[in-house]
Amino acid sequence: MTSTADSAMTSNEMTVASHNSAVGGAPRSEAIFLEQASVTYRSKRSGELTVALAATDVTFEAGSFTALLGPTGCGKTTLLNAVAGFVELTSGCVRIGDRKIIKPGPDRAVVLQQYALMPWMTALANVEMALERFQLSRSERAARARSFLESVGLGGAARKYPGEMSGGMQQRVALARAMAAEPSALLMDEPFGALDAITRIAMQRLLMQLWSQTTTTVLFVTHDVNEALDLAERILLMSPGPGRIVADLDLRHSDLRTNALEREKMYQEILGYLLPA
Amino acid sequence: MATLTTRRFRPAAEVTPASGETARPTDSAPVRSFRSNVAGRVVRTAATRMAVVVFCLVAWEVVARSGIISKALFPTPLETWQSARSLWRTGVVGSDLRASLGRVAVGFAIGATVGTAIGFATGYSKACSAVLGPIITFLRPIPAIAVVPLSTAWFGIGQKGKYFIVAYAVVLAVWLYVHDGVARIPPVYVRVARGYGLRPIKILGKIVLPATGPSIVSALRYGSSVAFLALVAAELGGAQNGIAYRLQVDSQFLQTGRIFVGLIELGILGVAADFLIATVGNRLVHWSST
Ligand SMILES: Nc1ncnc2c1ncn2[C@@H]1O[C@H](COP(=O)(O)OP(=O)(O)OP(=O)(O)O)[C@@H](O)[C@H]1O
Ligand SMILES: [Mg+2]
Numbered sequence: 001m002t003s004t005a006d007s008a009m010t011s012n013e014m015t016v017a018s019h020n021s022a023v024g025g026a027p028r029s030e031a032i033f034l035e036q037a038s039v040t041y042r043s044k045r046s047g048e049l050t051v052a053l054a055a056t057d058v059t060f061e062a063g064s065f066t067a068l069l070g071p072t073g074c075g076k077t078t079l080l081n082a083v084a085g086f087v088e089l090t091s092g093c094v095r096i097g098d099r100k101i102i103k104p105g106p107d108r109a110v111v112l113q114q115y116a117l118m119p120w121m122t123a124l125a126n127v128e129m130a131l132e133r134f135q136l137s138r139s140e141r142a143a144r145a146r147s148f149l150e151s152v153g154l155g156g157a158a159r160k161y162p163g164e165m166s167g168g169m170q171q172r173v174a175l176a177r178a179m180a181a182e183p184s185a186l187l188m189d190e191p192f193g194a195l196d197a198i199t200r201i202a203m204q205r206l207l208m209q210l211w212s213q214t215t216t217t218v219l220f221v222t223h224d225v226n227e228a229l230d231l232a233e234r235i236l237l238m239s240p241g242p243g244r245i246v247a248d249l250d251l252r253h254s255d256l257r258t259n260a261l262e263r264e265k266m267y268q269e270i271l272g273y274l275l276p277a
Numbered sequence: 278m279a280t281l282t283t284r285r286f287r288p289a290a291e292v293t294p295a296s297g298e299t300a301r302p303t304d305s306a307p308v309r310s311f312r313s314n315v316a317g318r319v320v321r322t323a324a325t326r327m328a329v330v331v332f333c334l335v336a337w338e339v340v341a342r343s344g345i346i347s348k349a350l351f352p353t354p355l356e357t358w359q360s361a362r363s364l365w366r367t368g369v370v371g372s373d374l375r376a377s378l379g380r381v382a383v384g385f386a387i388g389a390t391v392g393t394a395i396g397f398a399t400g401y402s403k404a405c406s407a408v409l410g411p412i413i414t415f416l417r418p419i420p421a422i423a424v425v426p427l428s429t430a431w432f433g434i435g436q437k438g439k440y441f442i443v444a445y446a447v448v449l450a451v452w453l454y455v456h457d458g459v460a461r462i463p464p465v466y467v468r469v470a471r472g473y474g475l476r477p478i479k480i481l482g483k484i485v486l487p488a489t490g491p492s493i494v495s496a497l498r499y500g501s502s503v504a505f506l507a508l509v510a511a512e513l514g515g516a517q518n519g520i521a522y523r524l525q526v527d528s529q530f531l532q533t534g535r536i537f538v539g540l541i542e543l544g545i546l547g548v549a550a551d552f553l554i555a556t557v558g559n560r561l562v563h564w565s566s567t
Binding site: 103 | 472481490
């Protein structure tokens with residue numbers, strides 16, 4: 001059903017118009033702080049305790065792009081959900097800017113692997129939902145939503161329902177919706193995990209383009225080492241039992257994208273952390 | 278029942294490519310063959326249904342003539358048709374239909390409204406569920422026919438009592454499906470909407486209501502069949518007209534031809550109501566794949 005034209009984006013489709021804030025001025029970005037933050041789950045059936053995130057201190061600079069990388073069950077989603085306000089901390093606190101996070105809020109947009117688009121809304125209506133809080137007029141809201149859809153190459157699909165779109169298109173709508181909310185932070189949990197390899201590369205490029213124009217703080221969960229190396233300025237390696245950060249790699253001053261040898265060294269170093277002897 | 282679920286397809290010609298580059302099929306073989314496929318399927322479905330009807334009529338005729346069941350008690354299709362025509366000419370069918378349909382329609386409308394409202398309340402709010410849940414759970418096993426004596430005591434044998442019995446049965450049926458539908462909304466929808474700062478009233482209208490849409494359609498379909506069951510209970514419990522009342526009278530005179538007419542009327546009404554609700558409903562929740 002997915003025609004190649006739908007899923008593989010050509011480069012001229014990805015002309016990203018930069019957006020001003022709906023409330024005027026450029027959208028702000030903010031730093032995120034975890035201070036001794038920990039999450040322990042209690043199983044409802046057996047009462048068994050799982051330390052999904054051991055007490056963690058970490059700061060995500062405003063406008064940075066950080067990948068959370070690690071094997072399944074190491075607490076990546078838990079950390080992200082703690083920042084999103086979806087799970088309650090067992091101890092410590094999470095702050096964004098100078099606000100303590102206690103519940104989900106429009107300052108943090110979340111993009112999940114399973115898109116989470118409303119199937120009863122058109123692509124346009126899905127994006128408009130993120131604009132509800134700005135008190136725009138109806139026509140302003142539609143126009144703004146449309147321009148965000150255009151920025152992900154879906155200007156022509158505004159009236160389609162999610163069920164009529166390919167996975168890649170749906171994820172682009174989800175991305176447009178997230179960007180439309182003008183979040184201080186963009187939280188992505190394996191967002192491209194369900195896409196085919198080519199669509200995935202196109203989406204990665206699109207994401208980088210959007211990010212470079214908005215300077216939103218991005219947390220990007222993945223278990224794909226190459227994806228982390230391709231996208232992130234910084235990689236946090238996580239390990240299970242209890243879930244914790246085991247390494248913090250700064251890639252800002254490396255030239256991994258041009259130097260294949262250095263990239264290979266970094267790749268091996270990461271595997272060294274993730275596959276202890 | 279699979280034949281009753283309708284899906285909305287867009288003709289291929291309307292589908293615009295997502296990106297501007299792909300050529301639009303203007304006048305092409307694929308479009309035509311798509312249309313003829315659809316037409317072919319419609320014709321095939323209709324033909325299958327006709328075949329089933331004809332087969333049933335023939336089987337009925339064979340059984341009736343064979344004398345397995347006494348001929349006096351088992352009319353042939355033709356005899357039934359003649360009964361129907363005479364009932365129609367004397368105006369009995371018309372007045373019975375009017376009476377019964379009125380009772381079902383009013384009772385169903387009240388029951389569906391109340392049932393949906395309570396379903397939303399108990400599905401959406403834990404507090405409502407705690408208060409109303411036990412009451413409804415207690416009432417659910419009590420069938421409409423058991424409520425007839427109470428209804429007669431309260432309302433006499435007039436219309437109000439009939440509405441009450443039908444509405445009673447429909448409330449319980451509709452409530453269960455709607456409650457379950459609301460309670461089973463994938464939490465991610467509400468979570469996402471809340472995350473984007475939608476107020477609770479908007480979440481109810483833009484997320485919870487449409488997300489429950491498919492369940493509401495199921496609820497109303499089930500509710501409509503229950504409404505006819507309750508109608509029969511209500512009319513047998515004392516009425517001066519109506520399809521089920523007529524069945525009872527005809528039974529006393531062993532007029533099996535007329536009894537068959539009444540049963541067929543009930544069947545047709547039930548199917549028609551279900552078809553109407555399913556068609557309108559599935560159009561409204563066209564995004565749902567069920
Ligand atoms: N709701 C929950 N109740 C109990 N335990 C949970 C719950 N959610 C997660 N866990 C446990 O917490 C640990 C971390 O889970 P988490 O989902 O954060 O891992 P993850 O790194 O995102 O894994 P994956 O790559 O598979 O998504 C796991 O051991 C998991 O079993
Ligand atoms: Mg996860």
